[in-house]
Amino acid sequence: MKYGCPAVHYGYECAGKASCPLASCIRIPLSTDRRVFTPIARSSYRWKREYAKRTALERIHSRLDRSFSLELHTIRGQEKLSVHLTLVFSVMSALALGRVRENQPNQMRSLVRPAA
Known part of the structure; x- marks a missing residue:
């Protein structure tokens, strides 16, 4: 994996660019702990976009567990x-x-209030 300088990535000029170890990029070996250095910074x-998708999926899984007895x-x-899940999603x-x-x-996500 390699990480680049955030200032360069977002188009900013950094005052300490000459002495910065991240001026171009820094390589991290794959043997390093993946929980610390994730593939996406x-x-x-x-x-943020990927994490928002994760929380949305967790809400769906929670609803499946609690409301539909899974x-x-x-x-x-x-x-x-598979048949049960198909019926639940239907x-x-x-x-x-x-x-x-x-x-x-x-x-539209409410299971409590009547529609009429």
């Missing part, structure tokens, strides 16, 4: 679980579609 805009399921076999999509058709798009 944590201070970048790309990291946390304590008794389903055995990949085929049966219900979630139908609920969202019903909210949009009732002109309540801000409530």
Whole structure:
């Protein structure tokens, strides 16, 4: 992996550019701990976008676990679980579609309030 100077990346001129060890880039061996030096720099805009996707997926997984009883399921076999997940996602999509058709798009993720 290699990291470049953030000032150069964002188009800024740095006063200490001549003495900066990151003036061009710094290489980090892959044997170094990946939790410390991630492939995407944590201070970048790309990291923020990717992390926002992660939190959205965690919300979906939480809803699947709690609202649709997947946390304590008794389903055995990949085929049966696949059918169950297909039905759950179909219900979630139908609920969202019903909210949009009732002109309540801000409530499309709600499982509590009635649509009418």
